[in-house]
Amino acid sequence: MDSVDEILIKKLPKNEVDKFNRIFFGRKDHSTLRLKDETKKASENDNFDVFGYSFDATKEQLRQPRVLRLGLVQHSIVLPTHKPITEQRTAIFHKVKKIIEIAASEGVKILCLQETWAMPFFLCTREKEKWSQFAESAQFGPSTMFLSELAKKHEMVIISPILEIDENATWWNTAVVINEKGHYLGKHRKNHLPSVGSFSETAYYSPGNTNHPVFDTKYAKIAINICYGRHHALNWLMFGLNGAEIVFNPAATISEFGESFWGIEARNAAIANGYFTCSINRVGTEEFNLNDKVIKRTYYGSSYVTAPNGIRTPMMSRQKDGLLTAEVDLNACRQVKDQWGFNMTSRLDMYAESLQNIVENKGDNQ
């Protein structure tokens, strides 16, 4: 099946679609961006989807609209996982470059790639040494170098989730932010690491030590909640309290692990915190030879964007590479806060105290 949303949109009886969309997606019609003819041609030639949607905000008297286009890229790996590392990476670079060029031509100003986008997600093998050469420097590694050029060329902010190795040979699961001049702006290291089923990330790297940075880019205040961090409400909350207008959630997740959550968590976070969320998951099947066994993992894509008022785009394909562009007006963030008041009614002082009591094993003062 390619997409649950596709079933809904295409196969529901016509007289039910409007009502269904309003309750399910939060609005009657998806507001679709008109894409260029060249974009359609390129996507057909290179076999990736391109979808575009827009989100409105109310016109204000004192602030100009702050409209910009976001880009989410989901892609499969290109070469088999036993090929030389440089070949594997170069093949991915080649594929992703084409998609970024299209994004640029469609006016995307902030773009985010999937978790550890430049390598297969080998964390299911439980092998470490064999794969260590995929780890790279956040500031000077090949992924950052490659994307910096594209960022500068297109005046685009790019978020590059990589496997980082630092000066001490410690690994981290890291999102690098490259600004619109092609400069390294900073990084965030994944705060919450899963040990779920065959994925045991704590065997590879440590929980992040960068807290909850928000990057004040030319276009928007952005943050990154990496993969499993989406299960943690406090992670989402802190990015919001630190000022994020958009939080990206680059992921690598398979259907057996909670595909039914995928449409829930980032959307809940957008609503609760009054910001846009952008969920990105890799696609395709990855095979690993492990002694006598072959391990296969299939990622279900389904990238999507949610606005602060809970309206979300349809999800991308479960199988196919693709670019999702979303035109957003950042003024929506404050407008939704004014409407709903979750920020005003948050009672953070109570929770700071309660959490401290829990941490000190004193129990909450019920």
Added chain:
Amino acid sequence: MDSVDEILIKKLPKNEVDKFNRIFFGRKDHSTLRLKDETKKASENDNFDVFGYSFDATKEQLRQPRVLRLGLVQHSIVLPTHKPITEQRTAIFHKVKKIIEIAASEGVKILCLQETWAMPFFLCTREKEKWSQFAESAQFGPSTMFLSELAKKHEMVIISPILEIDENATWWNTAVVINEKGHYLGKHRKNHLPSVGSFSETAYYSPGNTNHPVFDTKYAKIAINICYGRHHALNWLMFGLNGAEIVFNPAATISEFGESFWGIEARNAAIANGYFTCSINRVGTEEFNLNDKVIKRTYYGSSYVTAPNGIRTPMMSRQKDGLLTAEVDLNACRQVKDQWGFNMTSRLDMYAESLQNIVENKGDNQ
């Protein structure tokens, strides 16, 4: 339209339903409870729906299954809102009693009613004095007296969300917990109060001062997150940290205010915190005469239950009174925590510190 879930289940092409259900609801088939013939008759005679679903847990070696049935009741008011208060309340008592008796005959052991279940939800009128006689004592008021008898008779724990007035004539939005012996066990006062659109609850009562109590009943450890509190991730979190196995969310909410969130928030909370959530919303249209105007508010029901693994039941009707019974095995809570590890990876010490910094206006140490 009666229910979005009904559209999905009944109108999707047959060959897509299984796949759709797995991704959307979290499992292929809804596991339906067989209800008694008398139940069906009663529901037809008195024009309310009864649905039953069950959730499994894995059999364990050292713990017996802890299986019990929960009951969620959604109902409309009975008499016009200008009628004498006692008449209005008695008519609701009469209707709800029938539903509770059916719940008892189906083996329900913990039952929860909707927010301020024994009155019209007049908070949209912005009038206060006129309605003040609906406020009642948590421990000795008519709602508690009425339900205590039923609780004792059926050895049923009942959660009774009321409009409370205390000795100081202060109002609170309160959930009373009555135990299986018919005794008042305690209460929780709504932590987060909306001032959204025409609903300005802060004009009526104060934010709760009872923190996040979990009630250790004969059948399960339960808590209540009242209505607008569902938008606050920290509210859900604290009930979980304090040990809740089931959190009820009694509500009174209209379609114009985020019906598209309704299926998201309580479900997200169940996943994030490893407990069952039970969402209950009133139904029907309520009319209020306000000077020369008539104000109407229509509630969309749609009550549902979510398991800690994110599987949820279909939602009840958007229009009709009803009882939703769910058979749960509380062992699922720990099993899901063992599988997903969100509790183990929560890093609460980091967040206690970050929140304290925010509260003290020091900013998070990014």
